[in-house]
Amino acid sequence: xxxxxxxxxxxxxxxxxxxxxxxxxxxxxxxxxxxxxxxxxxxxxxxxxxxxxxxxxxxxxxxxxxxxxxxxxxxxxxxxxxxxxxxxxxxxxxxxxxxxxxxxxxxxxxxxxxxxxxxxxxxxxxxxxxxxxxxxxxxxxxxxxxxxxxxxxxxxxxxxxxxxxxxxxxxxxxxxxxxxxxxxxxxxxxxxxxxxxxxxxxxxxxxxxxxxxxxxxxxxxxxxxxxxxxxxxxxxxxxxxxxxxxxxxxxxxxxxxxxxxxxxxxxxxxxxxxxxxxxxxxxxxxxxxxxxxxxxxxxxxxxxxxxxxxxxxxxxxxxxxxxxxxxxxxxxxxxxxxxxxxxxxxxxxxxxxxxxxxxxxxxxxxxxxxxxxxxxxxxxxxxxxxxxxxxxxxxxxxxxxxxxxxxxxxxxxxxxxxxxxxxxxxxxxxxxxxxxxxxxxxxxxxxxxxxxxxxxxxxxxxxxxxxxxxxxxxxxxxxxxxxxxxxxxxxxxxxxxxxxxxxxxxxxxxxxxxxxxxxxxxxxxxxxxxxxxxxxxxxxxxxxxxxxxxxxxxx
Amino acid sequence: xxxxxxxxxxxxxxxxxxxxxxxxxxxxxxxxxxxxxxxxxxxxxxxxxxxxxxxxxxxxxxxxxxxxxxxxxxxxxxxxxxxxxxxxxxxxxxxxxxxxxxxxxxxxxxxxxxxxxxxxxxxxxxxxxxxxxxxxxxxxxxxxxxxxxxxxxxxxxxxxxxxxxxxxxxxxxxxxxxxxxxxxxxxxxxxxxxxxxxxxxxxxxxxxxxxxxxxxxxxxx
Numbered sequence: 001x002x003x004x005x006x007x008x009x010x011x012x013x014x015x016x017x018x019x020x021x022x023x024x025x026x027x028x029x030x031x032x033x034x035x036x037x038x039x040x041x042x043x044x045x046x047x048x049x050x051x052x053x054x055x056x057x058x059x060x061x062x063x064x065x066x067x068x069x070x071x072x073x074x075x076x077x078x079x080x081x082x083x084x085x086x087x088x089x090x091x092x093x094x095x096x097x098x099x100x101x102x103x104x105x106x107x108x109x110x111x112x113x114x115x116x117x118x119x120x121x122x123x124x125x126x127x128x129x130x131x132x133x134x135x136x137x138x139x140x141x142x143x144x145x146x147x148x149x150x151x152x153x154x155x156x157x158x159x160x161x162x163x164x165x166x167x168x169x170x171x172x173x174x175x176x177x178x179x180x181x182x183x184x185x186x187x188x189x190x191x192x193x194x195x196x197x198x199x200x201x202x203x204x205x206x207x208x209x210x211x212x213x214x215x216x217x218x219x220x221x222x223x224x225x226x227x228x229x230x231x232x233x234x235x236x237x238x239x240x241x242x243x244x245x246x247x248x249x250x251x252x253x254x255x256x257x258x259x260x261x262x263x264x265x266x267x268x269x270x271x272x273x274x275x276x277x278x279x280x281x282x283x284x285x286x287x288x289x290x291x292x293x294x295x296x297x298x299x300x301x302x303x304x305x306x307x308x309x310x311x312x313x314x315x316x317x318x319x320x321x322x323x324x325x326x327x328x329x330x331x332x333x334x335x336x337x338x339x340x341x342x343x344x345x346x347x348x349x350x351x352x353x354x355x356x357x358x359x360x361x362x363x364x365x366x367x368x369x370x371x372x373x374x375x376x377x378x379x380x381x382x383x384x385x386x387x388x389x390x391x392x393x394x395x396x397x398x399x400x401x402x403x404x405x406x407x408x409x410x411x412x413x414x415x416x417x418x419x420x421x422x423x424x425x426x427x428x429x430x431x432x433x434x435x436x437x438x439x440x441x442x443x444x445x446x447x448x449x450x451x452x453x454x455x456x457x458x459x460x461x462x463x464x465x466x467x468x469x470x471x472x473x474x475x476x477x478x479x480x481x482x483x484x485x486x487x488x489x490x491x492x493x494x495x496x497x498x499x500x501x502x503x504x505x506x507x508x509x510x511x512x513x514x515x516x517x518x519x520x521x522x523x524x525x526x527x528x529x530x531x532x533x534x535x536x537x538x539x540x541x542x543x544x545x546x547x548x549x550x551x552x553x554x555x
Numbered sequence: 556x557x558x559x560x561x562x563x564x565x566x567x568x569x570x571x572x573x574x575x576x577x578x579x580x581x582x583x584x585x586x587x588x589x590x591x592x593x594x595x596x597x598x599x600x601x602x603x604x605x606x607x608x609x610x611x612x613x614x615x616x617x618x619x620x621x622x623x624x625x626x627x628x629x630x631x632x633x634x635x636x637x638x639x640x641x642x643x644x645x646x647x648x649x650x651x652x653x654x655x656x657x658x659x660x661x662x663x664x665x666x667x668x669x670x671x672x673x674x675x676x677x678x679x680x681x682x683x684x685x686x687x688x689x690x691x692x693x694x695x696x697x698x699x700x701x702x703x704x705x706x707x708x709x710x711x712x713x714x715x716x717x718x719x720x721x722x723x724x725x726x727x728x729x730x731x732x733x734x735x736x737x738x739x740x741x742x743x744x745x746x747x748x749x750x751x752x753x754x755x756x757x758x759x760x761x762x763x764x765x766x767x768x769x770x771x772x773x774x775x776x
Contacts, residue, residue: 075704083682089682091665092666
């Protein structure tokens, strides 16, 4: 995961969690508030409905009182009371009731006689009045809400009196119809739903949802995924086990608030996302920039093998600054370690070369001199520092193979036989074999093995020609030859510098690389009267800091 | 008041009087107020008191009774019938000479209660069911309104005339009073809603007189 992603997530996730939590909490609070509001509004509705109901009741009772003073009905009731078993008398009253009902527009009209027996009744079905059969008439007095012939009526009654004599009772009923209610409502009787104005929801479904509600208690009902608060209307007494409940959808009530809330949340979430993105990018930039600079440098140093060092201060973050300093310290330690190791190498190689040279007093210092001269030539060629080091060490080791050559052959005074010379010729190969097994000596193998190859391919051990022989080996070849010529031998004195130089010049292009010989002659030009090899070495040692001048000369 | 024969006494030389009842607008007030039901629950249930199919003016004309005021040869006492059928009295007007009787048979399956509070003859026949009948004698001339105690919509009128000269106008308004000896008479036209209209006429021998009534008063012919 990239750091930018991580910072983004780290800054966004808390935002998101905080927002979600607060959204959830606020929504919960809104829901609770809305619920309370719904309850209060339902109760207020009930109270106003109850007031209206009470006023209607009063008006109805006055109106009924007038209807009860109907002389015709009184006459009919007197007739019926006087002829209790007469079917015609009953029919007469029924006829009157029908007419009264038609004129008054009631849905139900019942008349009972002085003994309380219902004697005639009419119900309205659509616009048609239907007279009730005697057996259909209710056996008891009705009040409140009552079911007659399968329909629910709201009942009101008035006694019909003639002076002090009660002739009977007139009962009127209005169909109780919830569809007139503007709010969702249910009518239950003994816990069973018998009417509802919820469209498309069966009574059974409502009944199942209402199952947990107690008779008159307020409760919450889940219908078709929507939550309703249901409050029983207690201020109006319906009697007979009827309960009227009104419902209000919580979801519908809290819907607009939730909508606004959701919109606010979406906006806040978008803002938080944006903010987190910006913060993430900025903070990532302040860290990722310096780190990638460091990584870039480390990658370079991995490629070059040179430990990276950081000198500039690209980071304002103190941790990164610290990281850089640690890197620098580590790099310094590595460098020191490597330098120590290298010097140990060099010392080791030096002592190896010394040990080799010490076998013969005549060749003492040969390796270090060859190294000096080779380095001088290499410097004159302006080679890279690491190549120079390679040449220096390679030159120190170039005769290491002579360890494997018998002292008899090596220190033999006088001319060598062909066989003895063949043995001597093996020393570059032996040297290579010796160094091959040592880790870290790979760069010098060629110098050791090929420093007797001639420019024209007549050398040994492989007879390589021209530039097939590495530069280091060619340089060492020249330097070795010069030192061999100028050194004393048991059987002769060493040549003078001039003599050696002229022999080198003679063999330039055949035995030696002409370019190298030219360079050597330029840097090895000694002043008048000085013609000893030691002087050359002194000169070369003095020349070393003036490498730049030599480079100029070369050009 | 009267347009063509305004108060001018007509001298007629005939044994009978013919005339026309002219009515130019409806007189009987029908129940035109819709019931409560019509407003609240759609049309009211028809109760059998629909408007008559006939021309309302000819209906009004046929409900005018014409008779001659004052003494005269008594008509032969008769027994008329006023039925109670379909919660209506049938006929609605009965014309009988004084001394006649009227029987009130109940042909409905329900009780009726026939009574009258008129000065001419007041009576209350009580409740009686289908098949039963009551009879009432009307010795005095005058107009008797009959109602049913149980059914306020039921109403009828019995015109008890003082002599034999009486008639009920036809649907065209025509009427004839026959066998009037020459002399001066006061002819009365009565309509239940419009009231009494009186005209003095002189009847000559063998001459058919003509008298027209314009009802109600004040109308232009």
